[in-house]
Amino acid sequence: MQNPTTKILQLGLVQQSCGADVAANFAKTIAQIRIAAQQGAELVVLQELHRGLYFCQQEIATNFDLAETIPGPSTQVLGALAQELNIVIVASLFEKRAVGLHHNTAVVIERDGSIAGKYRKMHIPDDPGYYEKFYFTPGDLGFQPIPTSVGKLGILVCWDQWFPEAARLMAMAGAELLIYPTAIGWSPEEDAHEKVRQRDAWITVQRAHAIANGLPVVSVNRVGHEPDPAGGAGLLFWGSSFVTGPQGEFLFNATVDQEETKVVAIDLLRSEQVRRMWPYLRDRRIDHYSELLKIYRD
Numbered sequence: 001m002q003n004p005t006t007k008i009l010q011l012g013l014v015q016q017s018c019g020a021d022v023a024a025n026f027a028k029t030i031a032q033i034r035i036a037a038q039q040g041a042e043l044v045v046l047q048e049l050h051r052g053l054y055f056c057q058q059e060i061a062t063n064f065d066l067a068e069t070i071p072g073p074s075t076q077v078l079g080a081l082a083q084e085l086n087i088v089i090v091a092s093l094f095e096k097r098a099v100g101l102h103h104n105t106a107v108v109i110e111r112d113g114s115i116a117g118k119y120r121k122m123h124i125p126d127d128p129g130y131y132e133k134f135y136f137t138p139g140d141l142g143f144q145p146i147p148t149s150v151g152k153l154g155i156l157v158c159w160d161q162w163f164p165e166a167a168r169l170m171a172m173a174g175a176e177l178l179i180y181p182t183a184i185g186w187s188p189e190e191d192a193h194e195k196v197r198q199r200d201a202w203i204t205v206q207r208a209h210a211i212a213n214g215l216p217v218v219s220v221n222r223v224g225h226e227p228d229p230a231g232g233a234g235l236l237f238w239g240s241s242f243v244t245g246p247q248g249e250f251l252f253n254a255t256v257d258q259e260e261t262k263v264v265a266i267d268l269l270r271s272e273q274v275r276r277m278w279p280y281l282r283d284r285r286i287d288h289y290s291e292l293l294k295i296y297r298d
Contacts, residue, residue, distance in 0.1 A: 012041030017224030079113035117146035185237035
């Protein structure tokens, strides 16, 4: 029997704005998942912490009330939806693992409604407007792709997207595509040119992960302005969700300022052809990379 030359995955992504009403946000998300499924999506990816406002702009103890267990209320609803629609869903949740122990977690829901696996965000930022170290313990599940009925998903989350090591380790473990649920934006007070540089850098580094590993990349960001609880300028999330093929070529680009639900066809077998031409994994000099285990070479 001749080997197939294509393996098309119909991937749906949901780029949306969020408000303070968690129930309304979740209802909107579910409606968009249904639209993606109606358009043929087999896999739907949601943005980082999609259930509500990005609460990490300030360190506020009562925000821990937003966390939930996995399995829990959201995975129960999404599991029933995945089973009904016969799709796989990647959702990003504020996980309560134990009292005083929380993670920023991406959970994968299989077609039958079961939890296929989860990934806990490994790299945790602590910057103005992004005080995530107050809320999230760094992940302890490593960089392991999650096997599903649509392929092996290399799930990483937001700040992870700046680290080539994370993408490489997912590729080395057999991921068929890299997926980044994201919440990133500008301060409205930033200089216009700096805004352009930041967004361009964000896109470029992820395209580089696609190229360096010969894998498709999916990045799903939120959109819209969210106020600072302390009265500052808040954050203006820049949307721009995108999908690339294994040579970094764009398959889809979302807008900077609009909610969008889109289904994109990804050929998972193109990685085989690309890696034959550009065999980065073959030519790695692991015998000379031991210094990478140091924080810095003094």
